[in-house]
Amino acid sequence: MKAKGKGIKRRLVADKDTLRETPTRSKSELAKCLRPKERRNKESCKAAAERTKQSWSSKDRHVRRLESNERERQRMHKLNNAFQALREVIPHVRAENKLSKIETLTLAKNYIKSLTATILGMSNGHLQDIEVSGSGSRSKLYEHYQQQRGEEEHEGQLEKYSTQIHNFRQGS
């Protein structure tokens, strides 16, 4: 796919002067209003939320928003780190072309499936006879594989994965 040189861009993080003054209200107040167990009528909830809102100075709201934004950024960074870690364990060829998120997930799924198929193939069908001692249950791997086969019976996983790798080689 594409190599992305996302260097400079990105809106300046929390530009305090330009942060929008959006109408905010107490999240917890609103949440209480909408939860099924809470049988409060909407009007009283609105009023309560409004009171909370008014009790916050605009500076308070601003600070809370900035803190919330920061937490969300950190959360997304952690998510992206996890994506990167996943990219690094999936064999693919064009290392200079970073996989997109959707490509990473799709490739990982097919890679796992192909590995599972390979393991089962190497075991030559013996896995299904393996009993976990004492439990009498069959191999979890085998059970899982059977379950997956039920959903996608005729797909050659290894072939599918190879095709996908090939497509990346082509720079699709």
Added chain:
DNA sequence: TAGGCCATCTGGTCCT
């Protein structure tokens, strides 16, 4: 220039 991908902001909802 259009379309894909992404980071960030935001408000609603859920969870502890």
Added chain:
DNA sequence: AGGACCAGATGGCCTA
């Protein structure tokens, strides 16, 4: 109460 999670909106960067 407050943090985590989620999805929609927005706008920048890049490639074809």
